[in-house]
Amino acid sequence: MKFNPNVLDCAAAPIAEAWSWVRDPASDNLIDMCQAVPAHLPPQSLRDYLGAAIMAGEGASYTDIRGIPALREALAEDIGKRYRGRVSEADVLITAGCNQAFCSVVDTLCQAGDEIILPLPCYFNHQMWLAARAVKPRYLSFNVDTAMPDPEEAAKLINSRTRAILLVTPNNPSGAIYSPRCIEAFFELAREHGLALILDETYRDFIDIDQVPHKLFARGDWRDTFVHLYSFSKVFSLTGFRTGAVAAGQPLIDQLKKIQDCTAICAPHAGQLAALYGLNNLYHWKLEKSEELAQRAIAIKQAFSHPDLRYRLVSAGAYFAYVEHPFEAAARDVVKDLIQKQEIVCLPGSYFGRDQEQFIRLAYANVHESRFEDVIGRLIASQQRRYNP
Numbered sequence: 001m002k003f004n005p006n007v008l009d010c011a012a013a014p015i016a017e018a019w020s021w022v023r024d025p026a027s028d029n030l031i032d033m034c035q036a037v038p039a040h041l042p043p044q045s046l047r048d049y050l051g052a053a054i055m056a057g058e059g060a061s062y063t064d065i066r067g068i069p070a071l072r073e074a075l076a077e078d079i080g081k082r083y084r085g086r087v088s089e090a091d092v093l094i095t096a097g098c099n100q101a102f103c104s105v106v107d108t109l110c111q112a113g114d115e116i117i118l119p120l121p122c123y124f125n126h127q128m129w130l131a132a133r134a135v136k137p138r139y140l141s142f143n144v145d146t147a148m149p150d151p152e153e154a155a156k157l158i159n160s161r162t163r164a165i166l167l168v169t170p171n172n173p174s175g176a177i178y179s180p181r182c183i184e185a186f187f188e189l190a191r192e193h194g195l196a197l198i199l200d201e202t203y204r205d206f207i208d209i210d211q212v213p214h215k216l217f218a219r220g221d222w223r224d225t226f227v228h229l230y231s232f233s234k235v236f237s238l239t240g241f242r243t244g245a246v247a248a249g250q251p252l253i254d255q256l257k258k259i260q261d262c263t264a265i266c267a268p269h270a271g272q273l274a275a276l277y278g279l280n281n282l283y284h285w286k287l288e289k290s291e292e293l294a295q296r297a298i299a300i301k302q303a304f305s306h307p308d309l310r311y312r313l314v315s316a317g318a319y320f321a322y323v324e325h326p327f328e329a330a331a332r333d334v335v336k337d338l339i340q341k342q343e344i345v346c347l348p349g350s351y352f353g354r355d356q357e358q359f360i361r362l363a364y365a366n367v368h369e370s371r372f373e374d375v376i377g378r379l380i381a382s383q384q385r386r387y388n389p
């Protein structure tokens with residue numbers, strides 16, 4: 001059997017690879033800062049509702065390709081409130097998670113050989129999908145002082161093959177929350193050149209509720225340029241239910257429906273019911289969880305101010321801390337050592353694109369702040385390690 005060389009060239013799935021370095025996955029001493037998963041189950045009320053719905057025979061059938069109308073309406077309303085903008089049910093298509101939303105949008109916009117501009121470091125699944133589809137990533141360099149991408153740098157990379165600019169905010173892996181000004185500058189650039197601005201906002205519920213993430217949805221012309229990607233995975237702890245969404249203009253949604261019909265047909269029905277329940281009933285629960293994570297972000301920043309620590313916190317927010325390690329060594333070797341000697345499971349920066357050997361990602365959302373002192377103690381202990389040049 002011969003394989004697609006583009007897929008052969010794709011990196012292996014990173015989370016599984018990092019866990020393959022763990023000597024004893026059952027060890028009580030492990031601190032799991034590997035994958036971005038909520039540390040809690042969905043609330044009991046959601047589980048009760050979903051259990052009863054499934055028992056009553058709901059959720060077993062296909063839904064509309066675009067998703068359950070009530071869910072599309074509820075999400076449009078939620079987006080409208082969160083961003084103080086104008087979004088309607090017709091702008092929304094529900095997907096089998098935000099990853100599928102991204103893959104389908106790329107397939108809708110790009111042919112092999114086309115280009116997408118995205119900042120370093122970047123989310124590994126985005127990079128893998130672009131490689132599998134032979135869409136060329138054009139990277140923006142990582143500014144270690146601000147962790148913000150530069151629209152002027154992006155302007156220099158635009159050519160006749162460019163189809164989109166892709167940003168993730170709050171960012172995976174850096175945790176950086178891009179300012180509305182930065183996002184709006186990228187929108188202007190994309191608009192001037194007839195490109196799509198794809199914003200993956202999987203972690204938008206972990207931005208302070210008093211802060212509007214950006215004002216793009218308030219623009220009358222947002223649909224010509226802006227493509228919003230969303231996930232229900234983190235906000236309602238529904239990672240396994242595979243539910244996400246795209247909000248975009250009609251021309252894109254119409255083409256996207258073809259891809260959706262061929263791949264998922266529709267997003268999982270049970271996941272859609274759960275997401276709808278969440279939007280209708282869990283607003284206060286969501287704010288509570290978001291507040292817990294905001295406290296955790298403060299705690300991780302404080303923890304990294306330890307005077308003996310030579311690991312430097314570059315940026316942190318939402319679920320992630322992006323950290324510069326103190327060694328002249330490959331990130332992968334540093335992480336293997338942290339996993340095997342200190343039992344901190346985390347990811348090397350090298351999974352997040354080129355020039356990231358000096359960094360590691362800690363998904364701190366998984367770990368209660370009462371354990372941060374222990375994390376810092378282990379990082380300090382790891383500093384004794386000498387690597388061969």
Ligand SMILES: Cc1ncc(COP(=O)(O)O)c(C=O)c1O
Nearest residue numbers: 036097098099172202231233244
């Ligand atoms: C930036 C980003 N986008 C998408 C996803 C995947 O979301 P979903 O579970 O909705 O597919 C993740 C999950 O870690 C993520 O970090």
